[in-house]
Amino acid sequence: MAFSDDDIRKLAHLARLELTDQEVQTLGPQLERILGFVEQLAELDTEDVEPMTTALDVNNRWVSDTIEPGLPREAALANAPLADKECFLVPPVLPS
Numbered sequence: 001m002a003f004s005d006d007d008i009r010k011l012a013h014l015a016r017l018e019l020t021d022q023e024v025q026t027l028g029p030q031l032e033r034i035l036g037f038v039e040q041l042a043e044l045d046t047e048d049v050e051p052m053t054t055a056l057d058v059n060n061r062w063v064s065d066t067i068e069p070g071l072p073r074e075a076a077l078a079n080a081p082l083a084d085k086e087c088f089l090v091p092p093v094l095p096s
Contacts, residue, residue: 003028016081 005024008031012019019027073086082089 003031 005028008024008027009019011031012024012027077083077085077088080088
């Protein structure tokens with residue numbers, strides 16, 4: 001799958017990354033190789049493979065639940081692209 005420069009820039013925008021023209025040129029072939037590998041993985045027959053949560057045989061390592069103070073609202077909203085004094089502002093997802 002070939003990516004155009006516009007495709008790369010759109011992905012970068014969605015990831016909130018600023019890319020130079022050189023970085024756009026470098027990322028295109030890298031993304032193609034990554035997606036090619038993912039396509040190879042999709043071709044594998046996994047019919048008789050039991051789902052697992054980890055590739056390692058380890059015991060459960062859960063941490064005990066303890067109540068800790070959360071992030072203050074001001075700190076959580078500090079780096080948001082759009083926010084009012086109470087919440088994140090996002091574009092509408094559903095048409096009105």
